[in-house]
């Protein structure tokens with residue numbers, strides 16, 4: 109485990125168990141050099157504890173990179189609640205998790221993630237102030253969608269010379285909280301949409317509302333489009349999908365889109381412009397971080413929209429250096445984190 113932590117550059121890893129509620133949970137803190145670690149709490153099925161630990165470590169690192177490139181005063185963290193095998197009281201489980209978060213004294217701020225919802229955050233908030241995405245604060249997904257929309261416009265500007273999306277064909281994979289809101293923004297901007305989701309109801313709604321063409325879930329990789337927009341699962345750019353892509357740009361909300369680093373090189377070699385996932389999808393993190401710090405809605409929106417300039421600048425830099433955009437983003441985030449480690453933030 110220590111080797112795993114070291115290779116991810118992880119600062120600390122915390123475990124908690126509470127027999128009364130059945131809570132077994134993990135908090136991974138990648139670093140607190142730029143400020144408290146921030147990142148969501150997952151409540152999904154894992155085949156075993158080792159997989160859950162690996163996921164927490166990997167995701168915490170990703171959050172650090174995301175916060176660094178977004179210029180937020182935070183390090184990255186992530187938590188995982190192991191699903192109890194028998195019957196359990198979800199309300200009490202989340203309240204107990206609140207005690208766990210609180211025990212770290214503000215070094216980690218939690219938020220919604222896969223499998224957790226606003227009501228869970230409300231229950232966590234009963235026992236700690238270090239939580240976002242409560243009913244009072246709201247859902248980050250619309251901000252993520254706004255950020256990805258800004259990033260898609262920046263990508264079109266760089267690749268096609270104009271950020272006008274009228275008649276641009278976007279193939280969207282996944283019509284969940286982010287994908288559906290994004291489809292709406294793209295439709296309003298005049299884009300043509302092809303969509304896929306494993307949920308037939310969402311597909312039917314998008315067809316009716318946005319005049320979208322639909323394809324079977326697996327068929328989305330073969331669609332001839334200007335932009336492929338992954339908004340469902342991670343690792344969708346992998347050795348079995350990459351040569352099927354028939355697009356000029358990959359830009360979407362999904363976390364960890366590249367199965368591994370070599371996929372960033374492969375996209376570059378195929379002259380497909382890749383919007384690094386943790387840069388283009390930072391709108392949700394910007395929302396939760398600035399909302400937690402009580403910034404005004406207009407400030408948050410302005411910061412989310414700045415993803416346009418950040419991405420355009422990164423593309424120019426990667427192009428000048430003849431490097432894959434994924435590598436340029438990683439190197440930049442690592443430099444920011446390393447510099448912060450020389451003069452780390454101290455809690456007041």
Ligand code: NAD
Pocket residue numbers: 248249250252281282283284285286287304305306307310325326339340341342361362363389390392393
């Ligand atoms: P969600 O669970 O609401 O939506 C995911 C959608 O993908 C669902 O509709 C699901 O049916 C669909 N899907 C699953 N497997 C699929 C497949 N094989 N083909 C097509 N569709 C499939 O999740 P979300 O909140 O919309 O997030 C989407 C992605 O964006 C995730 O990777 C998430 O980690 C990432 N993300 C979300 C946020 C946020 O604010 N919600 C922020 C940053 C990153």
